[in-house]
Amino acid sequence: MKKTKISMSYILRSILLIFVLLFQTILFSQSKERPFILVTMEERSQILEKIETQDWAKDIFNKLKGKADFQVKSFNKNPKTYLEKLPFNWTEGKKNSFPPFYKTYHVENGIQKNLDNATDAEKKHMELLDKYLQIAMDCGMMYYLTQEESYAYVASSILYSFTKSVQKSKLSDWHGRGGWLFPYDGFREVRVLGYKVPLIYDFTASYLKNGGQAFDIIKNRKVDFPVKELQDVCRTYADITINYGHTGSNHSILESPSLVYNALAMDDEKERETLLSYFLNENTDNQDAINVMYKKYKKKGDIWPETSQYLNHSTAILAKLLLVVNKYNPSLRLGETYSNILYALPRLDYFVYPNNEIIRWGDGHRSAHAPYEAYENAYTVAKMDGLQDLQDKFGPLIKRALTKGKYRRKNIEALFWYNNDISKEVAKIDLPRTDRVYHAGIVLQRNLSSTNKTKDGLMCFVGGAHMVHGHAEGMNMELYGEGQVLGVDHGRKSYGKDLHENYSRLFAAHNTVVVNGSSQGEGGWVNLGINMVQLISMEPIVGEEAVSPYHSFSQTSFEDDKGDKAEASQERTLALIRTSPTTGYYVDVFRSKSKLPNEYHDYLYHNIGDKIVFENDDMGFKKTPKRYMANANGEWRHNKVYRNPGWHFFKNVKTSNAYNKDVKATFNTKKLSTGNVFMQLHILGFENREYTKVKAPTTFESSKPYDNMPTPTLVIRNKGEAWKNPFVVVFEPYNESETATIQSVEKLEENGVYKGLKIISNTPTEKLTQYVITQSKNGIFQDKALGIYFQGTFAVISLNENKDLKSIYIGEGDKLVYKNETIQTDASKTYYKVY
Known part of the structure; x- marks a missing residue:
């Protein structure tokens, strides 16, 4: 047998190491003198x-x-x-x-x-x-x-x-x-x-x-x-x-x-x-x-899987306890062992609208501040454990907050734990074009303006999922414009109350689609379980560079199958299209179909404001107070059984005759201290449609005085499936010093099936004609008269005032032909070109 030669220096180093470890163990095991929980003598x-x-x-x-x-x-x-x-x-x-x-x-x-x-x-x-x-x-x-x-x-x-x-x-x-x-x-x-x-x-x-x-x-x-x-x-x-x-x-x-x-x-x-x-x-x-x-916290950047006010609060508590226990026993090296907890802390700062309000899901609040004390705790424990990457991350963030006056050290722990040696560098937070809150099924898009003004930014999201403190919200949406979250999620106030349990938590409080009047949650946390919204396609993909400065889109799906009376499959395409530094619009295409006979689908949209005004004067609105009252007195057991879908809270209910024409309506919001703002809707008309306008409960944490006023809400009912001819709405926000830029919206069809839109806009700088093609994945649209062929999910063809080709954007697709222009995309299936 071959003998291994061991050097004397190796033996001495081993003995020394054993001695050091033994000394540290003895030292630590000695009775500690108080105080030592937060700080030592x-x-x-x-x-x-x-x-x-x-x-x-x-x-x-x-x-x-x-x-x-x-x-x-x-x-x-x-x-x-x-x-x-x-x-x-x-x-x-x-x-x-x-x-x-x-x-x-x-x-x-x-x-x-x-x-x-x-x-x-x-x-x-x-x-x-x-x-x-x-x-x-x-x-x-x-x-x-x-x-x-x-x-x-x-x-x-x-x-x-x-x-x-x-x-x-x-x-x-x-x-x-x-x-x-x-x-x-x-x-x-x-x-x-x-x-x-x-x-x-x-x-x-x-x-x-x-x-x-x-x-x-x-x-x-x-x-x-x-x-x-x-x-x-x-x-x-x-x-x-x-x-x-x-x-x-x-x-x-x-x-x-x-x-x-x-x-x-x-x-x-x-x-x-x-x-x-x-x-x-x-x-x-x-x-x-x-x-x-x-x-x-499986991956770096993962967040606690609840709603906004809980996720950062929870992570901040853990960061503090990591520091406390690490100080008690430094050999645990908890910062190193549980570093993903620390990496999670800044994520909520990226789920904000241009006005710094937080996107809302479940019981989440609209406003919150970054947990800067938690940043300092993370920095301190990272310094203890020698984690340079985390020090480099949090040092500049803390310096930025202190420099900008967003944060002032005032808690006693600051006196015990923090020093001035954090960083000379001031962090710069660049909000990405797209992002995701994975556990909430959220896919968000933003397009900040070159004017750097809050009111000119655009942002939207689609999402929905089950979690603790989540809502049975379906495939929900919020829209931002003119410095406000206009297309709003209701939010929440006091737990346990009738309003919270039988409206705030349920489908009717959200911008979603209710199927057969029966969409609901089932199972899971307090019997509010729903499926997670699934991403089908998006551009730009999170973390990747956008191909166009003016366009983005997402396509998502949702199974509304809780209970036994909805049994629906749904798909939502939401696009954000900027037309100038101060203008732009959203396109929402919501498809829904049920496996059950006699199906009907209701598209809900809530917008803060004073009222909704329809420009069509032949819709024949009449009072229909019983329309949503079928389950108003249904069984309710706290945290167990609810009066789904919650729309019995709607007041002043007025419904149109059956109406198949295109509809134009505007939400007026004229009591804001910052001035009047509007959200104009262009709704494509289809057979078997009825329109209802209601006053929904107050939207919590909205801008004054709308935090204490009913929320004007639109409900569009489609009798029969809404898949081949889905709900299609174009939303344009504008303010009192502007006029709406969209002049007309027409549908693009093929053999009676919806394929997209033709939108004509007079922007502050030019007149635009845009063909917006929105199909299910791998769909094909061909219109020989227009000279358009498109195989794919989403594309925008833009023409200038002279009807010359201005740009082509393909969010996802294989091939697009416009007259003499033929585009075959590469493996990314995306494309953008200015002509």
């Missing part, structure tokens, strides 16, 4: 130097000191009176003993519910407790910074009262393990109160260890602090998190701060590590650990 001198030398740090410190000093002064006047304002339920207390706190819960019709819809009276006890715990936090942090015991005395006295009283309540067993104080909403208890308790202890532990006392309102004097009881409270809050709630949603994330902080509050190191393992790798039926949560 070793870091204090650097923090004090920041306060002395950096204005932002001094400002944070002075504001914290001002708040804490006011409370210390109030406390010292009469500690007993000060503490007795906590929400004690004296009627249930025993003599010479701490009483329990008032419990906070919400019950409607005998059913226990969470506190989203609780009354002000029901919420006040929670808010008061939260206020006192925050005071204790503030004073605890001031004790850490100044080492003045007067702060620790106040903080520990509040914590003492909380510790004594909270244990007087019986722990709820609702859903396995509810709360002490919120019997039917343990989820909220650990989010609002549970995470603060361990932090207060962590900041005041050295005071207590050195003989510091707390004030007891029952004995009316200072007493020793019952650390063992406090440990029981923290242990219980950790246990609630582990055993209450559900997995597979953001619940596990929202509860994780309580789990991590209460785990780290344990003085017994073995117990601390055991509880912390439920965040790191031990999963339960009620709580996902981060190794499972991370599966949602």
Whole structure:
């Protein structure tokens, strides 16, 4: 056998490595001195130097000191009176003993519910407790910074009262393990109160260890602090998190701060590590650990798969916890292990309209700000783990936000964690022409103007999918123009209410198509499951350069097959066509067909505004108040059964006669502070069509005063299938200083089947004639009179005022012939040429 020669230097290096690792293990396993959850005593001198030398740090410190000093002064006047304002339920207390706190819960019709819809009276006890715990936090942090015991005395006295009283309540067993104080909403208890308790202890532990006392309102004097009881409270809050709630949603994330902080509050190191393992790798039926949560971030740039207000909030929480736990045990290198969480943080900044409002899906809000604190946390943990790419990504983003005044450091964690060594470079955010929110089925297009004015930008999206906090919205659409989201998704307000459950969440609140009056969600999260909108074609493909500066399109499909009365297949082509730096229009082609007999399809479009005005004077609109009321009194069970499709909320319902001509209508929006804007619709006419105009419920978070007004809405009904002759609408936004540029819209047909449109426009710079061909994939259109042959999905032929060829755009296609011009596309199947 051949012997392997091992050098002496190799042996020495191995011994040294073993020694270093052993030393690090011993060092880490030694008892840690508190505080160490957010910050350590070793870091204090650097923090004090920041306060002395950096204005932002001094400002944070002075504001914290001002708040804490006011409370210390109030406390010292009469500690007993000060503490007795906590929400004690004296009627249930025993003599010479701490009483329990008032419990906070919400019950409607005998059913226990969470506190989203609780009354002000029901919420006040929670808010008061939260206020006192925050005071204790503030004073605890001031004790850490100044080492003045007067702060620790106040903080520990509040914590003492909380510790004594909270244990007087019986722990709820609702859903396995509810709360002490919120019997039917343990989820909220650990989010609002549970995470603060361990932090207060962590900041005041050295005071207590050195003989510091707390004030007891029952004995009316200072007493020793019952650390063992406090440990029981923290242990219980950790246990609630582990055993209450559900997995597979953001619940596990929202509860994780309580789990991590209460785990780290344990003085017994073995117990601390055991509880912390439920965040790191031990999963339960009620709580996902981060190794499972991370599966949602499969690729760099993946986002948490919920709606906008949850996805970044959830990711920001995880970024913060990665930093906290990494600081506790740097050998974990959590930033490196879970780097895709950090890469997800900036994505929401790219799902915005030109006016910076967010595209809306599900329960998502219209406005939000970038989580700049989370950017700094990501930068800090990346620096700890030596991740240069992430430092290079977030440093310039933070610098940009600080430079532009979009962000100011004001949270106490900034004082603990952030420095001025982030970046000299200021990031530039370039919004792409197209993007996708994959888990929401969203395909968006934008075309910003060379004027760089918000009002001149154009943007739209199609999307729809099932997720936690998603809606049964079908294949939904939003349209932007003149500085506003005009073609709107309804949004949401209070959870649990009739409006939310039986309208906001359902098809009728969205710009979609309802089939046989029966489109609905089924299964999945709260029985709102729908299929995901699937991408068929788009140009430009996300991440690729657009072939034309003026054109883009997407084609998507959707199966409306939940329940048993729709059973429909659908396809939607949405195109964005710019005609000048200040003008452009959208083309929406929606095909829908059902497997069932006697089918009918309703195209819905909601637009903020005062009213919709039809230019056709022969449509014969009449009041039809019962048209959408079939399910108005149907069964409704919270989060289970709904009054689908939700259109019984429509008011002032007026319906036309059967009408087969082309239709022209305008949504007037004349109460905006920025001036009047309009959305004009050109609707191709087909047989078996009826038109209805209604007042839909208010669109939440729309511009004032439309956030408190009904939403004018158009419904087009097609009796029979709507596939060969689909819903075809051309939308043009314009403002009061302009006139609509589109002069006429005519259909292109072949053998009675719709193939596209001829659109004539008078733009501010020229007169255009455009042939817009919109077919299903691999369709063929031939019109010998026009000299057009096209095999493909989408194309635009543009002519100038003299009818000379101006440009040809092929979004997807194999071959296009226009008179003497023949184009055979390459493998990309796209093409653009200016003549």
